[in-house]
Amino acid sequence: MTTSTAPLIAVIAGEHSGDLLGAGMLRELRRLYPNAEFIGVGGPLMQAQGLQSLVPMEDLAVMGIAEVLGSLFKLLGHRRLLVNTFLERRPDVFIGIDAPDFNLPIAKRLKAAGIKTVHYVSPSVWAWRQGRIHGIKQAVDHVLCLLPFEKAFYDEHELAATFVGHPLADAIPMQWQKSDARAHLQLDNVSQWIGVLPGSRKGEIARMAPLFLQVAKRLYADNPALKFVTPMISAARAEQFKVLQQQIAPELPLTMIDGQSRDTMAACDALLLTSGTVTLEAMLIKRPMVVAYKFNWLTYQLIKRLFKARFFSLPNLLADALLVPEFAQEEATVDNLTAALALQLEPQAEQTVARFAELHHQLKQHADVLSAQVVSQLISD
Template identity: 85%
Template structure:
């Protein structure tokens, strides 16, 4: 339904994956409310849809307890600025996209002031710190869930929630030609390629890239015909990774690609990934993968006591079974990752592709449209 009024919509996304989600939703909302004004925090994709970003999105892209403590003063200053701006301007609705530790306290303040609030991407409350549900209920009028099992959790706790699926499942095609991807990236078409994706954040690359480079070096020693390719989100991250490669594996046949992570994944025979949204992308592109994650020591001590879910990578959580090999903390060793990747290169790994396709179909719900529907209902209520 299109409104002749011009709503003011506040939105905060804290990192690249949130920028992607927000951009699709804002595009839909702009179609319905051509004169709407969007303010908050977002990256280039949301800004292209008309968002005025009040602070740089990169300032919010901090993961892990120790890392957050290091940036705490700046984060609290940003939060104070945003809350004051929103309370002064009184948006018709506030949408926090992911980043629950940053967004939910803002939503709570705004909801208490009579502003409608939506949280897009359920916090992993079903996996750890389940007691947070009470705080979420105080902060949020409606939760937009990306995963099918999340809505049942909110229904049980009587908090309005909608399963919207995942925009990536809508935008990534069911089949993606490996050959076409290689030709597009000018990668040798006859080689076996391993994708090395150590993350998009500075801290993740510092933690994961040394291990991934050692694994690649070891694999190359065992199978000299293998070639390796790494997509990097920015020039700064590419330089950080290149410096690590020079120190750890200077002779590795490795190609660094500027952006184009999906084409890069599609070009590969198998992938070595840091856990996160990228594992979902890899599943939708339907490439065999091995997933690893290492936390800062303090973060890990807390998480291992509080984490309730049986898996941490999205393909396994969705399938509710160990569909792809995943290794966290002390299990993420050179030997384990090497062995698992070698297995993923075998033809038998193709059996998982059928399951990937079923999960892709389940997540195809037209998320941009459904999320905009919920926001429209709140605007019109």
């Protein structure tokens, strides 16, 4: 362990979103401690802030039971290396960024050895499998929450937590003109544009794109002046979507964009989205939306028994009200989504947009600065 003026800080991020979060926090920690040393796991953004990554971050970015099982020996080996390194070097603080299944067991070992631990991005323990809170308390000294209602849950369970706001609220401007986004993407500025965002993963597109394309086809039949646009994260996902479009709605006037999902959403009059972080981005960009999600049958049987929250989309969770239409599983039908999306093109949708602005202000807390201040306080205590 080093001195408080040159602390040793251990930090692990398991995927790109964590690398982005961690880079902002490390930048602020470097301002507080110019001589700090950072070790752990991170991607190029965190490494640019001085992190020495002990194993490749890509090795941790594994999702799905089959994929985890296939990488299990490698993951366990990495975890053993990291725990042993941290126990030997005894950092002033350990920060796990998201990836709770990987980070919380490490935090538990380190906390038991007297090392202070922080978890950045609350697991969705308030929504499902609430019994996990007991394990989190054993592993973590302080939780950094992105959403305001999360802190209340930890307060109730007597675990120190700070609402730091969401970095996306800091990064996305309060106003994003449609005309500017359309000019950037070379979309015409006269038509009404609907954004179709079925997800970024292969399985999500397989489940959601056929439904979304049928909804777009129905809307286009009712209003041939509409145009559609979809951003795709990679060439492989674009090809997957293109094949489905040719099968289901070959006549649809649809423009496919390479990446640039935020610009694409900003260019639209309304959005059809698969639930996830993209719904928060859409709210911050302030575009009317309809949210849907379909799980595979087995996953849904599990989740519906354990899920405790009233809503599943982030705008509704933040508002604690049905702010945007959301449809899951058997309710996610062509009829329901078409009717709801048509309403989002009506003038009354502007009332929802005004509420989006209020929520944006609530989340805009300078998360990088606040998270670094909490870590600094733990180091000095």
